[in-house]
Amino acid sequence: MFLSCALLVVASTAAAGKPRARDLGIPFHGDPGPYNAITDVAGVTVGFSTIIADLPQHKAVRTGVTAILPRGRATSNQPVFASLFALNGNGEMTGSHWVDESGFLEGPVMLTNSHSIGVVHDATIAYRVRMGKPDPSGYWWSLPVVAETWDGDLNDINGFHVKPEHVDAALDNASGGPVAEGNVGGGTGMVCHEFKCGTGTASRVVTIDGHRYVIGALVQANYGVRSELRIAGVPVGQLMTQDLPGPISKDNGSIIIVLATDAPVLPHQLKRLARRASLGLARNGSYSGNGSGDLFLAFSTANDNASQATTAHDLTMLGNDQLDPLFLATADVVEEAIINAMIAAETMTGNDGYRAVAIDHRKLQAILRRYGRLLPAKH
Amino acid sequence: MFLSCALLVVASTAAAGKPRARDLGIPFHGDPGPYNAITDVAGVTVGFSTIIADLPQHKAVRTGVTAILPRGRATSNQPVFASLFALNGNGEMTGSHWVDESGFLEGPVMLTNSHSIGVVHDATIAYRVRMGKPDPSGYWWSLPVVAETWDGDLNDINGFHVKPEHVDAALDNASGGPVAEGNVGGGTGMVCHEFKCGTGTASRVVTIDGHRYVIGALVQANYGVRSELRIAGVPVGQLMTQDLPGPISKDNGSIIIVLATDAPVLPHQLKRLARRASLGLARNGSYSGNGSGDLFLAFSTANDNASQATTAHDLTMLGNDQLDPLFLATADVVEEAIINAMIAAETMTGNDGYRAVAIDHRKLQAILRRYGRLLPAKH
């Protein structure tokens, strides 16, 4: 019976002591921030609702909601400059038209499963309405950004198990600091390169003309076929051919990539960052299959007065010629965030006995070592 | 009490005998099809749920759902070529990324109010799921197209009064033939150029190299300020300055335009049609204000085998040099569909006593006559 199923909402805390990709000795380029997470961008908070339950008739609930708040509690009243890019549009990111048009992201970014877009959309509006004010532009409507990937192999996706309270919980528990990875939030039931995957994050610190800026990524990774998986340039997927979850390899997942930076970049420059998320994704072996919804959003927390619409403003921007370190760091954080998601994820059995196996850390280390690509590991 | 409020679902029937814009003698260019409606494109069906109720504390429900099914009952299993264009993206049209990427519209187009996107999205997926099959491409997910305009002046939009059963009803009652206009479906509580407005439709028949094609539009019109209203080129809005619904004229509505044709045009050509919806809109006086979500979708019912993904296909296309009659007709149907919405709409009092007045047919005729722009009227 449904009533006997406990839906467990797991709070957003990074599991203590769990190794991340760098801990295993996987080499990456560049210097991460203190948490190596999107939350290294000051003000950004992340919250999760993770929904795991077993249902009758071999059905399972393995899904959730992730909330990314660009300015934490101030998010709704202080939009951030933003832009987006669709590498392959087989996915949903509501609110895209207005982000693209306005240059602003006016609320949180919500991530969930493909068939829970609606409930999360409504609940995010309701959350906003409960705050009792129009948006900063004076309008009384909301066009929330809700994106998705498909977890229908592990999760009873047509059971519509995400409820408004899960949305509220993800928004309410959002915090800075370490970010949980793997089987959490919207990433709970996600699979990439046919290994268990999910939520991952990473960050880089760059110095441009003497100023220090941070760029971070959070991914909900659910894309890719095994044979194409590359880690640190090594064709791992052709060497780890066991434990495929299904008989046919098809790139019918997706990846949502959210980029945050405190660098003062304007919307048209953020579009350039968003486009470069493709490059980090490619390093790991994506060919952006037809079934993949590869949608990337980038925002900047600088220029916190940019949305004050009633007067002219003083803004700061980087010159286009100063952007190269951010472009490179974009590729770097995306590459690492995906591998972090894969390393953190744990084997999961879901709907109708479907089983997605976590990548074996030891085997992976052995392969990388064989190809001269393993650094001294901390684990 | 809420429970005492009867939520009335009005079936989709065009009110008999109600005059349309042409009946009043307003001149338009081109030859319409038999219904002068989007349903002149063979196979297209349209359904509505109109939700009208009075609530305590001066609140009112004036909203609804419109469903456009490109191929009627066959819609879900036989996608149509489609594309879209955002003249001003202050609005939502879910599914846009996939329409743009794939070149297909894989289900109905649903129209509702801004804050009911979520419920309609979920319910449209659920409707599809109940049909018991994956989509024709073999995927088990849906990215439904749901678009909106804002009716928060007339309607208690944050009461979330659209329910899944309204969505089902709009889908179930969709039919060909005459299409109801004005205060129906998603257009129930809409206002344009500060007159009561809503749903409107029109069509044109064009002949290209001896072949007869039909193009139709259905609009949910909720945009524009009074002073800019032009009808048949006459600056009507500067002459009909009474009965403004509010103290401040601001273009913070929106317009969703759906174009259908049976002409064999490919997705990149449909994008060209969608872009030209702007031109018809401009004739009536839109400057596409910042607050306006002006999103246009175009689809073609030709090439009914185009989505059969497992083999190569035989398709038909028009040459680019043959498209001019369709381009002109696009502007024409959009111009007329908007005026049809305005002519059909009836004065409505809604939320907190807000009152949107219908345009006075006799006064309008008098003005057009004065400017030499009235044809002999049928009413």
Add this chain to the structure above:
Amino acid sequence: MFLSCALLVVASTAAAGKPRARDLGIPFHGDPGPYNAITDVAGVTVGFSTIIADLPQHKAVRTGVTAILPRGRATSNQPVFASLFALNGNGEMTGSHWVDESGFLEGPVMLTNSHSIGVVHDATIAYRVRMGKPDPSGYWWSLPVVAETWDGDLNDINGFHVKPEHVDAALDNASGGPVAEGNVGGGTGMVCHEFKCGTGTASRVVTIDGHRYVIGALVQANYGVRSELRIAGVPVGQLMTQDLPGPISKDNGSIIIVLATDAPVLPHQLKRLARRASLGLARNGSYSGNGSGDLFLAFSTANDNASQATTAHDLTMLGNDQLDPLFLATADVVEEAIINAMIAAETMTGNDGYRAVAIDHRKLQAILRRYGRLLPAKH
């Protein structure tokens, strides 16, 4: 013989006493600046080379070059924020990729005939090279913006009569103040709605939150069929059916629209302005035919320090909610600039006896008067 043909370069001066559209009593909306020209935007200069000559064998040279310098002499070293929009891309605007990517226009905008894009491109680079410095970003290359419309009916377009010296002259003689219209510069041999047409300009002054801003347009108008011509909303083209230049009406011309403003708008906001040029064009009866290259570029002279790439900057922007007056003014200036081009143009006979007749001012006035749309004329 070619050598006996004098190629006449006419300097850029507005013909004294020549009536413009407003002088004839044609009604337009909004308040123009002192010159009712793009040069009302402080700093903008415009130069022309007009090339007219008769050749043997009934060939004729009727073409030229127009140069628009956003900051006059400072143009090359002080880029302006810019963006662009293609309503119908059957035309060329070199440099588009970099304008779109960078958000900057880094030099002048050059307009010429379709088959002289190359020579103008090379000569504009050479002009830049002679100035002896890299571009402000430190690069030693140029991606000049050169756009075109097709004058092959009046002009021996495949004779390639535009030479580097014409380019230099247009750049050198650029000035502020009144702008010549009609058969001048790149517009020399252009035809629109099957009347002689060419170069036109207009401007508007708008006030936003107490600040005064100017927006101006310069068009090279060569588009449209007669039957669709509307002036001030009156279907003039259906009433002036004489003097068609050829047997077949086909929209195979083009229109280039350049918008300039001193309002502090960012690149993504300039894209919104560029898109709205479509709306002014539509008012005059364009359906943007397949053969029409309808390319629109918008730049802002505000934020003159925006391109200093080596440090962060202080910029000013308008809020999105403040843009409506600029959006409306965009439609207004485009509408008027096109009619100005048509009113200023004079009947021209060209290649192989092709004759494009100027619109008859008196007849036009009579028609507008009949439709209640003529203001008291100054001419």
Add this chain to the structure above:
Amino acid sequence: MFLSCALLVVASTAAAGKPRARDLGIPFHGDPGPYNAITDVAGVTVGFSTIIADLPQHKAVRTGVTAILPRGRATSNQPVFASLFALNGNGEMTGSHWVDESGFLEGPVMLTNSHSIGVVHDATIAYRVRMGKPDPSGYWWSLPVVAETWDGDLNDINGFHVKPEHVDAALDNASGGPVAEGNVGGGTGMVCHEFKCGTGTASRVVTIDGHRYVIGALVQANYGVRSELRIAGVPVGQLMTQDLPGPISKDNGSIIIVLATDAPVLPHQLKRLARRASLGLARNGSYSGNGSGDLFLAFSTANDNASQATTAHDLTMLGNDQLDPLFLATADVVEEAIINAMIAAETMTGNDGYRAVAIDHRKLQAILRRYGRLLPAKH
């Protein structure tokens, strides 16, 4: 003196016996066609003009022109479906607006240096004019596709040494079969990842539902910094730090990628292919620096009747779900074509003594061997 300088036009012949990347044992994925070149797509021909001369005052000419004809001699009269994508628009590709709008490429693709766009543009039109017919759509104008990368370090780019005869020669000598690589044609003076580079090509054969299709790429590679160079996943650039051509590593080159296929894909599907060129580029270490003009064009030689504008047509298309092998092959051919360009290029000294060194084949092989990534070499 200029007159004493012999400008050498080298015909298009692949140097016999010169090793290509595969010959050295560099591993790539997938099965190439017989030439492992874009000419494996039936009908595609490629021609080059290579211009090498020494000038007084330490100036040098090291540049050229590449012509790619989608259907060989039939190219002008039989357009191909095409689309494009700009990963970073700091470059020129004339004709982009019309390719994007029309879905057709109506002539050859011409590649040259940044400051010779104009002459190549004019000469390509003149070439077409000499053929004596309007384009297949009936228009008498041309919007040729001319793209560029910057060779100003090796080449006296502001000397404008490309002449119309070089354009004619490239068009005239275009042929199928083996394609010259490295320092030839438009690629003559190009440098990538701070090694000498230039022109490269590769192809793949894929089987989709029993049909065999070919996809090929030709690149003019001039992008990237040394430190980011990856070959076969190995961070080669961090291990080969010698022989940098200049003191500062900056990604201010560019890469033009042309994709050809005989698979029946429509324009909106070709856009998807073009976008995926990014993924192959990323594998080799591009972060698409601000200074890089990364413009990608894709065309299909299938549907040879698609451009016949006067009647409706019978076309063939692949379903979206069938595209994955082409998507993967796109990344594969781009990756290999770039490395082929680098392997084929020879050390060159140019303008002001600037010297770009070819990558050392033996050192590269040694590195790849050390990282377990060298196959048995044929050289």
